[in-house]
Structures are given as structure tokens and as C-alpha cells.
Amino acid sequence: MSADDLDTFIAATARALALPVDPAWYPTIGSNVEVTFRLAALVAEFRLPDDAEPAPVFRA
Amino acid sequence: MFDYAGTSALDIARAVADGATTAAAVIEAALGRITRLDPKLNAFTDVTADRARARAAAIDARRAKGESVGALAGVPFAVKNLFDVAGLPTRAGAKINRELPPAERDSPLIERLEAAGAILVGTLNMGEYAYDFTGENVHDGPSRNPHDLDRMTGGSSGGSAGAVAGRLVPLALGSDTNGSIRVPSSLCGVFGLKPTYGRLTRARTFPFVTSFDHLGPFGRSVADLATAYDAMQGPDADDPVCAMRPAEPTTPTLAAGLDGLRIATAGGYFHRGLSPEGHAALATVAAAIGATTVVDWPEAARARAAAYVITCAEGASLHLDRLRTRPHDFDPAVRDRLIAGAMVPASMVMQAQKFRRWYRSRVLAMFETVDAVLLPATPCTAPLIGQQTFTLDGVEMPVRANLGIYTQPISFIGLPVVAVPVPLTPLPIAVQIVAAPWREDVALRIAYALEKMGVAAAPKPAHGSPPT
Numbered sequence: 013m014s015a016d017d018l019d020t021f022i023a024a025t026a027r028a029l030a031l032p033v034d035p036a037w038y039p040t041i042g043s044n045v046e047v048t049f050r051l052a053a054l055v056a057e058f059r060l061p062d063d064a065e066p067a068p069v070f071r072a
Numbered sequence: 073m074f075d076y077a078g079t080s081a082l083d084i085a086r087a088v089a090d091g092a093t094t095a096a097a098v099i100e101a102a103l104g105r106i107t108r109l110d111p112k113l114n115a116f117t118d119v120t121a122d123r124a125r126a127r128a129a130a131i132d133a134r135r136a137k138g139e140s141v142g143a144l145a146g147v148p149f150a151v152k153n154l155f156d157v158a159g160l161p162t163r164a165g166a167k168i169n170r171e172l173p174p175a176e177r178d179s180p181l182i183e184r185l186e187a188a189g190a191i192l193v194g195t196l197n198m199g200e201y202a203y204d205f206t207g208e209n210v211h212d213g214p215s216r217n218p219h220d221l222d223r224m225t226g227g228s229s230g231g232s233a234g235a236v237a238g239r240l241v242p243l244a245l246g247s248d249t250n251g252s253i254r255v256p257s258s259l260c261g262v263f264g265l266k267p268t269y270g271r272l273t274r275a276r277t278f279p280f281v282t283s284f285d286h287l288g289p290f291g292r293s294v295a296d297l298a299t300a301y302d303a304m305q306g307p308d309a310d311d312p313v314c315a316m317r318p319a320e321p322t323t324p325t326l327a328a329g330l331d332g333l334r335i336a337t338a339g340g341y342f343h344r345g346l347s348p349e350g351h352a353a354l355a356t357v358a359a360a361i362g363a364t365t366v367v368d369w370p371e372a373a374r375a376r377a378a379a380y381v382i383t384c385a386e387g388a389s390l391h392l393d394r395l396r397t398r399p400h401d402f403d404p405a406v407r408d409r410l411i412a413g414a415m416v417p418a419s420m421v422m423q424a425q426k427f428r429r430w431y432r433s434r435v436l437a438m439f440e441t442v443d444a445v446l447l448p449a450t451p452c453t454a455p456l457i458g459q460q461t462f463t464l465d466g467v468e469m470p471v472r473a474n475l476g477i478y479t480q481p482i483s484f485i486g487l488p489v490v491a492v493p494v495p496l497t498p499l500p501i502a503v504q505i506v507a508a509p510w511r512e513d514v515a516l517r518i519a520y521a522l523e524k525m526g527v528a529a530a531p532k533p534a535h536g537s538p539p540t
Binding site for chain 1 (some may be wrong): 404
């Protein structure tokens with residue numbers, strides 16, 4: 013994401029989640045979002061079968 | 073004269089049981105030491121002196137009547153301030169939480185240690201809401217490393233490690249979600265046990281990431297650690313994650329030696345970013361044990377990434393309402409990480425949870441060929457308090473997020489680990505002994521052997537040391 017896109021994403025998501033985010037916090041939040049998305053991409057690029065079960069298993 | 077600071081938990085318990093000293097005298101020594109040294113170390117956030125004195129008197133009265141007083145009779149201990157302690161708000165390192173009503177009942181782990189004769193003397197400093205590897209806290213001030221007061225303890229159980237390393241108490245409890253027992257054990261040079269996920273009940277403690285939250289003990293000797301752990305095991309219906317398996321005592325096999333154990337090291341990910349001190353500690357431990365096999369630990373970098381994603385999303389979910397209503401009352405660094413976590417799409421979290429199961433199956437397959445793996449605990453010795461970045465393999469990286477790079481891939485799938493301190497000078501650093509699920513006995517047995525060889529030890533600090 014570009015810096016502008018990142019700020020737009022933070023502002024829109026904060027509104028959707030009813031989070032009162034001060035724009036002064038955007039740079040730190042943005043750097044955390046970038047790190048998390050980069051690490052999530054590392055996970056996502058690892059191919060798993062469609063029937064892979066997530067770790068938590070609910071039992072009725 | 074009774075040397076409180078230089079005496080192990082088990083030796084204190086023996087002295088109380090034998091009548092060589094009294095629980096009351098031990099508690100006065102502990103409270104005196106806390107009064108003198110905690111202003112330097114900032115490990116304690118509450119001291120429960122009245123309660124401790126009453127408890128000590130009760131133990132001494134039982135002994136006088138010839139009754140059994142327990143394996144930890146008269147042993148002072150303290151708990152990270154996310155454990156419920158009757159009469160205190162469970163602050164979890166947060167400004168917001170200290171407005172909570174006082175807890176009505178102790179955490180079951182406190183109850184179990186006290187049933188064995190131990191005596192709670194207070195609660196301990198921690199990183200806000202346990203989202204921390206530094207031991208710094210903007211509300212209560214940083215816990216300080218007893219080996220160098222300008223350096224961090226590591227976190228988030230910073231006060232727990234600081235109190236044990238500084239010899240204020242011989243035992244403490246902490247929590248470990250991504251490394252919060254093992255990182256401060258390493259930076260403060262004490263033994264720490266993160267048991268198998270689900271082994272110790274987490275009831276009546278403040279959570280962080282329930283998928284990964286563990287509780288465990290810190291100590292200055294392996295026998296102390298194992299005795300405390302054994303006293304705390306067992307099912308608890310109040311924690312849905314706590315395993316319904318009976319206690320499996322580890323103390324009977326502690327001195328069984330290394331014969332028959334297949335112990336390896338791991339390369340790749342676990343050597344990247346490791347300082348010369350970390351390499352030296354690992355090499356010393358491996359050489360002492362004769363661990364020459366190197367295993368291929370599968371996908372550790374991706375495991376750390378997946379743990380990171382789940383942590384920030386689950387942590388954000390826990391605190392979402394507080395982020396909406398009290399954002400200015402958080403530590404800004406914690407708040408901004410949590411807000412970012414609230415913005416992680418569910419698809420990313422689900423993928424991380426699917427990867428987690430795959431990763432677990434591969435690591436368990438690896439444990440069919442070995443009994444334990446030696447890994448570094450932290451990339452380096454204790455950074456300075458307030459230090460924002462460090463350089464690992466020539467790359468400048470944030471301290472706060474990266475002190476746990478070697479611990480996160482392990483707690484991610486709940487493996488038991490003993491962090492053993494290697495007393496390098498001027499600062500200690502620990503090695504992780506990782507075993508298969510439910511094999512705490514193996515990790516503790518290896519730790520005990522290393523302690524007996526003189527390779528692993530909790531060094532006496534230059535600051536905060538006796539005279540008592």
C-alpha cells in the first residue's frame with residue numbers, strides 16, 4: 013500500500029470499527045499494519061490443501 | 073546466620089520443616105530485602121505483607137503441632153500482576169485495570185503453591201496487558217535488570233525475572249504467550265519453565281491471547297522450578313483449556329541423567345540474527361551435553377509470522393471495547409499495535425490457524441527422532457532500558473518486536489520449554505531446551521544435568537546483592 017492508501021485504509025477501518033483514532037497515531041499504526049500484512053503474506057504464500065483444518069477444533 | 077538471599081526455595085523449606093528457622097523469620101527476611109532493594113529494581117507493584125505474616129504464623133503453628141507443612145513450607149513467592157490475588161485489582165500492567173474491583177479469590181496456581189506451604193508476598197511489574205518483550209511499563213516504570221540497573225529485564229514478565237534474579241524471592245510466577253517467561257529468564261539469568269499448553273490452569277488470570285497463553289514458574293535452581301511446577305499441575309474445570317490429565321510429577325526423574333536422551337540443536341532460522349554471546353551460550357550447552365546432531369526445524373520463520381498475526385488479532389479483539397472508550401489510558405506503543413491488530417482481515421488469521429496445524433504436525437514428526445532440541449532464547453543479552461532498535465546480522469530492527477524471534481515459533485504450538493541461564497560475563501543469556509508436548513520431565517532433566525555440570529546457573533547480581 014502507498015502511504016496515502018495506508019492512511020485511507022486506517023481511517024476507513026477505524027470508522028467501520030468505531031475506533032476513535034487520532035490522525036497523529038497513523039504513522040505508528042501504519043507501520044504496525046505493514047509489518048502484520050507482510051508477515052501474513054509470508055503465511056499466505058505457503059500452499060495448504062483446501063481441506064486443511066485450522067488449529068482450534070470445536071467439539072460439541 | 074540465615075542467608076535468605078543465598079538460599080534456594082527447597083533449602084528454605086527444609087530449614088522450616090526441620091525447625092532450623094521459622095516461616096516468620098523467612099518472611100521478615102524477604103520483606104526486609106524487598107523494602108531495601110525494590111526501590112532499585114522496581115519489580116514489585118504490591119507487597120502483601122500482612123497476608124504473608126499471617127500465613128507464616130499459621131505454618132509455624134502447624135509445625136509446632138507436629139503437622140506436615142508441605143514441600144515448599146515457608147517459601148516466599150510473588151506473581152506477575154495479571155494473577156488474581158484476593159483483595160487486589162488485577163492490573164495486568166494497565167492503568168485501566170486498576171479501577172477494577174478487587175479480586176475475590178486467588179488464582180488457583182497461588183492456591184496450589186500455598187497448599188504446598190509457599191507464601192505469597194506480592195505482585196510483580198509487567199508490560200501492559202502482556203503485549204511486551206522489554207519489561208518496560210509507562211504506568212509503573214520499567215522493571216530493572218539486577219545485573220545492570222540501566223538494562224531491561226525483558227518482558228512481559230519483567231518483574232518476575234527481576235525479583236528472582238535480584239534474590240527478593242526464590243520463586244515467582246509469570247505468563248508466556250510468545251516468550252514472556254523465556255525472554256526475561258534469558259536477560260536476567262534465571263531458570264524459567266513454560267509448560268505444555270493446557271498443562272497449568274490459567275483460571276483467574278487476565279488473558280492476552282488465549283490460543284497461546286501459558287503460565288509458569290521462575291527460579292534460581294532447577295529443583296526449585298520442578299518442585300513448584302509439580303505442586304501446580306492437575307486438571308481445573310475453571311479453565312476450559314486445562315488438560316484433564318492427571319499430574320505427572322517431574323521431581324522423581326530430575327537426577328536421572330542424560331543417558332538415553334537424543335538431544336539436538338537446530339540451525340537455519342535459529343542462527344540468523346544471533347549475537348556472539350548467544351552463539352557462545354548455545355555452543356557451551358551443546359558441547360557439555362554432547363549434542364552434535366543438527367535437526368531441520370520446519371518453517372520456523374513462517375511459524376513466527378503466523379504467531380504474530382494471530383497475536384495481534386486476538387489481542388485486539390480482547391481489548392476492542394477499551395480501545396474505543398479509553399484509548400488515551402493505554403501505553404501508546406501498546407495501543408497502536410492493538411489498533412493495527414483490529415484491522416487485520418479474518419482471512420489472514422484463519423490462514424495462520426490452518427498453517428499452525430500443519431506446522432504442529434511437522435514439528436511433532438521431528439520429535440519422533442529426537443527427545444529435545446536446544447535453541448537460543450534471545451538474540452542478545454539485555455539491551456538498555458529505552459533502547460528502540462538493535463542490529464541483528466547487520467540489520468537494524470525494533471527491539472520490542474524482535475526479542476522474541478526464537479521463542480514465538482515454540483509457544484505457537486504449545487511445546488514445553490525450560491530456559492536455562494548461561495552465566496556469561498558481564499551479562500547472562502539463556503538457552504531454550506524444547507521437548508515434545510507433555511515431556512516437561514525431559515527438559516527439566518536436561519536442565520538439571522547442565523546445572524550439576526556448572527554450565528547453567530543463575531548468577532549472583534552485582535547490584536542488589538547481599539549483605540542481608
